[in-house]
Amino acid sequence: MNILAGPKRTHGEGGPGCECSGVVTRVRPDVKGLKVGDRVISIAAGSFATKLMTRENLCAKMPDNLGFSEGETIPCVYGTRGQTVLIHSAAGGVGLSAIQVAQMVGAKIYCTVSNAEKIDFLVKRFGIPRTHIFNSQDSSFLRHVMAATNGWGVNVVLNSLSGELLHASWKCVAEFGVMVEIGKRDFIGQAALSMDLFEQDRSFQGVDLTQISSQRPVLMNSLLRRAIQFFEGGHIKPIGPIREFDAARVKDAFRYMPKGQHIRKIIVMLPEPGQIAQDSLPLHLRSDRAYLLVGGLGGLGRSIASWMVEKGARHIIFFSRSAGSVPKDDPYFRELEAQGCFVQTFSGSVSKAVDVARVIRAAGKPIGGVFQASMVPSNAAINEMTFDQWQIETGPKVQGTWNLHKLLLNRKEPLDFFFLFSSLSGLAGQIGQANYAAANTFLDALVQFRQAQGLPASVLDIGVMDDVGFLTQGNNTDILEALRATTLHVLHEQDLLDSLELMMRRSRPGGRQWSSSQFGFVSGSQVGIGFRSSLPLLARNNRTIWRHDPRMAVYRQARVFLAETSANPGYLLQQFEDKALFLAKEIDLELLLEAPLSSLGVDSLVSIELRHWIRQKIGAELTVLEIVGSASLVDLGGKTVSQLRGRYAALGLRGYYIRISFEFSFVELFFGRGLCLFPVVFVCIHDILYLL
CATH class of the missing domain: 3.40.50.720 (NAD(P)-binding Rossmann-like Domain)
Known part of the structure; x- marks a missing residue:
């Protein structure tokens, strides 16, 4: 969402993710509390990976009656730890864990949520009185909390709201109370906090488990072990319900989360190791x-x-x-x-x-x-x-x-x-x-x-x-x-x-079929190839039989998008240059540019294929003799540019429109009057290597 900077990597650790569950596959000799085969929960950066190397203090053994999905719900939410408490966003992962901890110690709970469905969930699942649940979308909760506590406020506010709502939450803190801030937006934005409330011995405490796990691993380990003890004692339960996404749909998981309408913990399930190996090996x-x-x-x-x-x-x-x-x-x-x-x-x-x-x-x-x-x-x-x-x-x-x-x-x-x-x-x-x-x-x-x-x-x-x-x-x-x-x-x-x-x-x-309420039935075991037209579907002379089929709307929209984005040469040119630089590192570019085409294996058959590719992907009409007769790729690129220059100049266009295909993706570039020879030459290089 471009709100927070990515996690920093220190001492070989870091990367996306902060909690997970799994099985220990290897330990260093100085590890005493864990062994290979132990089922563990862990709080550590870089958990979005099939293998994670982390410290013993950031792990805790899971009981046998705790599943991996359930175990994964524990590290972050119960690592965050009263009398009276106001819990914001109480239907989220941390909120649901805080409710259980508060109930375990006998605290009176007030909370906020964003919709009626979440209110019903908290009332039915945790028995929280309806009169103790307020709206998290505006500052009205301040008025309701102060009324419910006779103007005193609460001993603890667990806050994740930002901006104006952070200041309203700060005003809910009673004398000698504490506000525990687990959000980051106001920290990053360097927001100010009203200082007068500190006079009644109120405290403001920022908590970032990433910092604790990195700088205070022993403290983190005690929190993890305490959470497991609470679970084994029957005081707390794993966070539920759970919404699982398999690893191939991780993008959907991240899109699902910011909507703020879910009542569940979001889990990303990685494939089994055997499946990973099997899919990556040659058939x-x-x-x-x-x-x-x-x-x-x-x-x-x-x-x-x-x-x-x-x-x-x-x-x-x-x-x-x-x-x-x-x-x-x-x-x-x-x-x-x-x-x-x-x-x-x-x-x-x-x-x-x-x-x-x-x-x-x-x-x-x-x-x-x-x-x-x-x-x-x-x-x-x-x-x-x-x-x-x-x-x-x-x-x-x-x-x-x-x-x-x-x-x-x-x-x-x-x-x-x-x-x-x-x-x-x-x-x-x-x-x-x-x-x-x-x-x-x-x-x-x-x-x-x-x-x-x-x-x-x-x-x-x-x-x-x-x-x-x-x-x-x-x-x-x-x-x-x-x-x-x-x-x-x-x-x-x-x-x-x-x-x-x-x-x-x-x-x-198994694992290749699923049903989605948004997209209907989808089967990964059925794929169609060749659903493509050599002309835009909106062209008058396009006679593709399925051009008006509503199911092909995505195809039409994709082509319209490409037509629109061709007006933004900077962005698309950068994509092309990135691909070109990657390929340039893999080959001796200078040598290939000047080498005779025959030394690259360009015979009459390859020339026919190359002619067809240049016509289809670039739009230039070259004969086989022109290709075979080219002294080098530079020479072939020059002929291509000349052909395009004459073609588009006749149409009165200011630039030259070139379509380039790389494997399964394609970008469309629009060059101005100073058409660069290099992209055309490089395209030829790439396709010749592919043909060879």
Whole structure:
């Protein structure tokens, strides 16, 4: 929120976060009170991490009957410690703990909250009289506190309010009383405090647990141990209710907190260590399992099978209508076998349960994973579509997938993944493909069903493929060109393989589905690729079929945002320069700028790819001969700049509009008359390295 400065790092400690719970994994020889395996709570900076190194005095052992989420609620709130007490923001974490401590010592409690829901919560949960609960949003609590105490005030004010409300809180302190300030805004703002009230022996005490834990760790340890003793004695309880966010949604947790409307402790749950390691390691398929590829002897299936072998697969089963008729000495099969992969082929229909059962029985090894990529196209307008056409298209995907689901249940060796190839048609529809869209929608729904049953499943909704797959075969190229003419973004083989690896990891059940009242149902096991247009959705000549779909509003707004931010060159240029400097550290830039393109591996094939990239991302039209004939990257950059200068000067523009793509993000830059050669050259360098 840019209100407080970030925590300072001292003696190797520090960083975001101040409290946590976990398990001790390592101790120094001089640590006496804790050992490896102890479950502990800790108050220490830098707790937003999967591993934390801290001091023994900042930790305390947790009882066996205390869970990690509950334990995490204790360190900060009970480390803050009467007669009569006024507790501000009493429905927050510190407020709820202060109520329990005050009740434990028999103090009379007055408190403030921000809404009626919190009032009801305090009355029902803690039995605080309604007449003792006031409004924390204005200074009216001063009048009510003084009336309730016959003008005397309270012995202790636990304050977190700022500005005018801090001064109102200070006036609530009785003679010989103390105001305990745990807020920081007025400290940072160097606010003044009325001095006349000190005359009646009132005290003002600022408390910052960060300072205590850093400068007085022994005192902090006594507070932690005392909190645990209070818990074990039944005097206090963990703060509840709890709102948990997993680590991937940590941004949502921080956005949830400042609203001030919650009655709960906010917890960020980090993933299990095994999950972290598994997600970060390269994908490796098992050599002791067979992988069933249904409908996979076309270009797409062969590409996937080769990729599987590279990932460690040593037994692949091809199952399609014609797979069994392919000769055993087929060059592609011989290539796979040369890499140590055993290949089985079976002809049959996945729509027939008997055929599926036969393949499963005949598998040379236990089946470890399934790729369901079967399809039989039968396009027709919905008002002209026959029942047979409907069945031809839906049978392999609907009945076939259900057969795979049923016949692979309850096996001794569970599947590692159950991967389904779906299409954007199932989400956005395509003219003449109602049957195909319906079949793919079934696949999307089945993934939700299997995940709910604790079974592995994931689905990839694929857009238009250019270099592999159904549309690149035979007469289907006409369909590809027709789809390209609608301005749909075209995917390539590597896009598919990258997405395939991601979704195979997400096939594991659990932790990938959640429900949110704000966004409805979300499934991390279903992802669509290729939902992009080569023209802005608002362009008149854009014929993308889903351009008016309300679900694509975010996409449209993102493009509008980029158009608006292009008017702010300073901010976007800084983003570009940061990325450029990062890349410059990784390569010998000066050497690459002057090197002949041939020495960088730029042959005719790479030139074609580079020409396409420059046209799509930068907007310059260069021929393959111009690229191949360039003496160096500097020369190529000069040609690009000259082409852009002539193009935009003809339009009467004051500058040059360049679009640059880096991995999964892109920025749009607007350069003035003094167009710099370096960015264009650097873009070329980056993409050439990527192609190599």
